[in-house]
Amino acid sequence: MIESLLVANRGEIARRIIRTARRLGVRAIAVHSEADADLPFVAEADEAVCVGPANPAQSYRNTEAIIAAARSTGAQAIHPGYGFLSENADFARTVEASGLIWVGPGADAISAMGDKINARNLMAAAGVPVAAGTTEPAADLGAAVAAAAEIGYPVMVKAAAGGGGMGMGVAVDEAALRTEYDKVRAFAERMFGDGSVLLERYFPRVRHVEVQILGLADGRVLALGERECSVQRRNQKLVEESPSPAVSPELRTRLLAAAVRAGEAVDYRNAGTVECLLDPTTGEFFFLEMNTRLQVEHPVTELVHGIDLVEEQLRVAAGLPPTFDPDALTVRGHAIELRINAEDPKRFLPGPGTISTWVEPTGEGIRVDSGYAEGNTVTPFYDSLMAKLIVHGQDRTEAIARARAAVAAFDLAGPKHNLPFFTDLLENPEFLSGNYDTGIVSRLR
Known part of the structure; x- marks a missing residue:
């Protein structure tokens, strides 16, 4: 069994992971932002390291700070919890390249499933049912309109790099599609750094x-x-x-x-x-x-x-x-x-x-x-x-x-x-x- 575990997360999930680690006799190491210093998960860990200010980009999403914390505390493995860096393939690769154990799926699997269009195509090839939709990004509004006509309205307009219910809109007709396409694309570029958009059949009752x-x-x-x-x-x-x-x-x-x-x-x-x-x-x-x-x-x-x-x-x-x-x-x-x-x-x-x-x-x-x-x-x-x-x-x-x-x-x-x-x-x-x-x-x- 792993002997020491750094938990690269906060709040309830960090506390939850620490609880199991300690039950198993695994040394639990917490990282936290300045804003979270007084939360229970910090006190319950065997050791805790502040990795930056409240802004997640400077703390919980700060790869360099988290790897440095793992090295300074002698952590053997990193558990990412959910959110933050948990589905970041580059972070998973960095953890393993640093000689640490990554508690999660391989980086290739994370990458394959992180792109929603690629994921749909892979699943269809594996015999997993997928709803009618695009097999490549809708490069522009014209491509989106053509795809929607083929799929049939209403359609779901989604950020290909999105997740957790974010970056989605429903278009019931072409006029709505023109609005939703621009909205979803702008959101995806801002939130995920990738403006790729996919369309798929929308189920009014599901x-x-x-x-x-x-x-x-x-x-x-x-x-x-x-x-x-x-x-x-x-x-x-x-x-x-x-x-x-x-x-x-x-x-x-x-x-x-x-x-x-x-x-x-x-x-x-x-x-x-x-x-x-x-x-x-x-x-x-x-x-x-x-x-x-x-x-x-x-x-x-x-x-x-x-x-x-x-x-x-x-x-x-x-x-x-x-x-x-x-x-x-x-x-x-x-x-x-x-x-x-x-x-x-x-x-x-x-x-x-x-x-x-x-x-x-x-x-x-x-x-x-x-x-x-x-x-x-x-x-x-x-x-x-x-x-x-x-x-x-x-x-x-x-x-x-x-x-x-x-x-x-x-x-x-x-x-x-x-x-x-x-x-x-x-x-x-x-x-x-x-x-x-x-x-x-x-x-x-």
């Missing part, structure tokens, strides 16, 4: 379902069940659950097999996620993207399978077999995750501030992965995620009941927060039925 994969050290790729991620605002997730209430046993077999093919197509190692769109009226699913990292929502998979995905990541990186029997995976009950964000519960706009009260719920089947504590300040420099409230029950009904109780018991004051939204959602007939889609949040507001 579910977002993903499969957790794990590429083992021996070359096998496993599918660890699916997660339902259709409760979203601005194409970004708020709630995830596993198993998905929309997936039948027959569909699950097809979905998981496709995810394994996707991983095998890029010789995938370590943890990753194959995201798909599911048409609830036809049962068709289509490849959306592959996240070449640990997902925010990994705890729901952990709870239903009884495994620690961070431990499995470390074992793969160290060349060790998994802790479980890959041929005897079982699913236990139902798990739901709620993302507790520092944002208002109606418009979902960020509302940072100092936490005056922070009392986490406890009890059977309740888990809280938090990045903050009472007295900490949620700053405007980073994502608004403060904590993840995860519940587990024997079935979906029990999980929802535990989620209701946990939301009611979570005492939080200071920053704006979205707990009232979850109170409403957990009483909403559409959500309770399990028959919902990505439009549910807009219908709740």
Whole structure:
């Protein structure tokens, strides 16, 4: 097993990784910005290094500072968490060129999946279903108009280098396409340094379902069940659950097999996620993207399978077999995750501030992965995620009941927060039925 691990991230995911590392007897090293010096993950690490000011480009995305911190502390490996440098192939290559172990997939797999057009083409060649769309970037507006006419309206206009629900727009006709194309291209150039745009079929009513994969050290790729991620605002997730209430046993077999093919197509190692769109009226699913990292929502998979995905990541990186029997995976009950964000519960706009009260719920089947504590300040420099409230029950009904109780018991004051939204959602007939889609949040507001 790896003996010392530098965690190149912050907040709840850094704290989460540190917790597993320390349980395994692995020395955990944190890096942090000046703005995060007082957060729990810094205090809980065995050692901590400040890598720069609040601006992520000067700290959490500062490759030179992070590699220097690894060298000065004698770290053996680097875990990137999610976001920041986690899907940066150049960073992965730099880590390995520095003689360090990279806890993640190979740089070639990251590169292959980072370009959404290339990823679509690779998946189609591997027999993974993809929605109708462009096989190369729409070089200009004229090419986009021609492609949309062939695909048929409405179309999704997407940044080819984007991810995480960013850089997307819907065009219902040519006039809208002209607006969205320019908007998405400008956003992509600004955010990703790459203005490439792709178009694909847009589904007005669709579910977002993903499969957790794990590429083992021996070359096998496993599918660890699916997660339902259709409760979203601005194409970004708020709630995830596993198993998905929309997936039948027959569909699950097809979905998981496709995810394994996707991983095998890029010789995938370590943890990753194959995201798909599911048409609830036809049962068709289509490849959306592959996240070449640990997902925010990994705890729901952990709870239903009884495994620690961070431990499995470390074992793969160290060349060790998994802790479980890959041929005897079982699913236990139902798990739901709620993302507790520092944002208002109606418009979902960020509302940072100092936490005056922070009392986490406890009890059977309740888990809280938090990045903050009472007295900490949620700053405007980073994502608004403060904590993840995860519940587990024997079935979906029990999980929802535990989620209701946990939301009611979570005492939080200071920053704006979205707990009232979850109170409403957990009483909403559409959500309770399990028959919902990505439009549910807009219908709740």
